[in-house]
Amino acid sequence: MEALRAAHLHDEFRALVLPGGEAHRILDKDAVVRLEKADAGHGGRPEIDRGDLRGLLLGSLPGDTVRWGAKVTGARPRGDGRHEVTLAGGSAFTTDLLVGADGAWSRIRPLLSDATPDYTGVSFVEADLLEADLRHPVTAEVVGGGMLFALGAGRGFLAHREGDGSLHVYAAVEADENWLDGIDFGDTDAAKATVLEQFGGWDKSLRALIADADGVLVPRRIHALPVGHRWERTPGVTLLGDAAHLMSPFAGEGANLAMLDGAELGLALAVHHDDTEAALTAYEARLFPRSEAAAAESARSGALLFRADAPQGLVDVFAAHG
Ligand SMILES: Cc1cc2nc3c(=O)[nH]c(=O)nc-3n(C[C@H](O)[C@H](O)[C@H](O)COP(=O)(O)OP(=O)(O)OC[C@H]3O[C@@H](n4cnc5c(N)ncnc54)[C@H](O)[C@@H]3O)c2cc1C
Known part of the structure; x- marks a missing residue:
């Protein structure tokens, strides 16, 4: 990373x-x-600078949790929900659960979907x-x-x-x-x-x-990504954040959703601690409609921001909300 x-x-x-x-x-x-x-x-709607938040989250992890400088080049299914992930330099490891949280150009997304941004x-x-x-x-x-x-x-x-x-x-x-x-x-x-x-x-x-x-x-x-991007449940792998639902920034939700996805995935795994597939099914059932709604909102906002009569579109939105 x-x-x-x-x-x-x-x-x-x-x-x-x-x-x-x-x-x-x-x-x-x-x-x-x-x-x-x-x-x-x-x-x-509390705000925090990204660097501060990053420090807060990283600081809460044991020191060796993040393996820095490990660039994933690809992943392939091995069957039974396990995946082999390869790194630049040629080394590889096998996962029981693979979560693609690798952003817009995710190397994990192709395991689940043909969609590209x-x-x-x-x-x-x-x-x-x-x-x-x-x-x-x-x-x-x-x-x-x-x-x-x-x-x-x-x-x-x-x-x-x-x-x-x-x-x-x-x-x-x-x-x-x-x-x-x-x-x-x-x-x-x-x-x-x-x-x-x-x-x-x-x-x-x-x-x-x-x-x-x-x-x-x-x-x-x-x-x-296309609004409403989703995939069939595939054993042992899922996505979160931009990897799952890259959208334009005009709803201001991308990072918020990425953090919410991570929290919900963690909770689902805790609740279904003996059944990973049940956890991923529960996680994705909430993920898909939530991200579709935000992506649609973002696309709508983007369309009105730079209209020919700008800034009237945005002024009207604010006026409508009092
Ligand atoms: C101009 C702009 C303005 C924005 N403004 C806002 C805003 O105001 N509010 C908001 O909520 N969102 C905003 N966003 C969106 C927000 O930045 C993203 O939605 C958010 O960063 C997504 O988090 P993520 O963890 O899913 O992906 P990322 O933040 O992209 O993190 C992905 C991580 O994966 C790592 N990675 C990628 N590929 C590999 C690989 N092959 N191997 C190993 N690691 C890899 C990357 O180094 C990175 O650390 C904005 C985006 C843009 C472009």
Whole structure:
């Protein structure tokens, strides 16, 4: 395993499905505030930075539980629910129960399903502005205390104030799958200029979210498995998290679901401690409808964010929820 994909886990997109949670602000491309809500403060959606959570979870395990640097290259059934898992370097081991928790491009998923992630049509470029109040006060003011959505037709900025006082930014663009390949991310100034071409005519305070970013820009294509992805019960193997239900981030549920999946799988195995297949059947019976609902929500949210009349779609969602 390598380090988690990003050092940030915050419910940055949660506001889409739960208006009234974290403070959020919706702007149009001219930086006109179209809707603003303060933190509802009901405590129902607590947030934690990804690195902190990762430390918390890893710290609760005996030191030798995680085998670092072990890259799985494939797995094959051996019969009776056992699987042989091979690692880069050629070594292999056999499992009684194999849980594929290996993310979007899971090496375990092919044991259960032919599905592969499809590009959603949206690409992100990720950026950070450090010590925002001190070093980027104007931009910090634009983003505000929580989540910012600055949206226009086919593009937008999604930005979030982190616990450490930095701003975490995604420039989102509806683009061909190969758009990011044409950007030289090794040359940050050139990359910024190319990304900002997509935001010509946008207010300077919004363009600054990329123009003034600290450090490198990071490209991220957004992929998703088919909504309703599921598989037939197959002895000795199951999936959780993105391996099971990769979805676009617009419902803000991916990491939450991965953790819930893990907890429920653990509980099912504890309840059915003498019958692994019964445990996996019980786990998957809850997993499939739950992830289908979230994936559908995410796809719906993605469709309205960058509509031709953006940000009206998102404003309407919030207005409908009071
Ligand atoms: C831009 C963006 C923004 C997001 N924002 C949010 C948000 O606000 N809220 C939210 O809840 N979710 C969000 N998500 C989704 C969230 O990041 C994922 O749903 C979550 O990380 C899934 O967790 P996971 O453990 O299933 O997979 P991952 O986090 O991908 O972890 C998989 C692990 O498996 C390891 N691995 C992969 N392949 C192998 C292999 N062959 N051998 C060994 N190990 C392997 C990886 O190194 C990694 O450690 C966002 C995603 C993106 C792309």
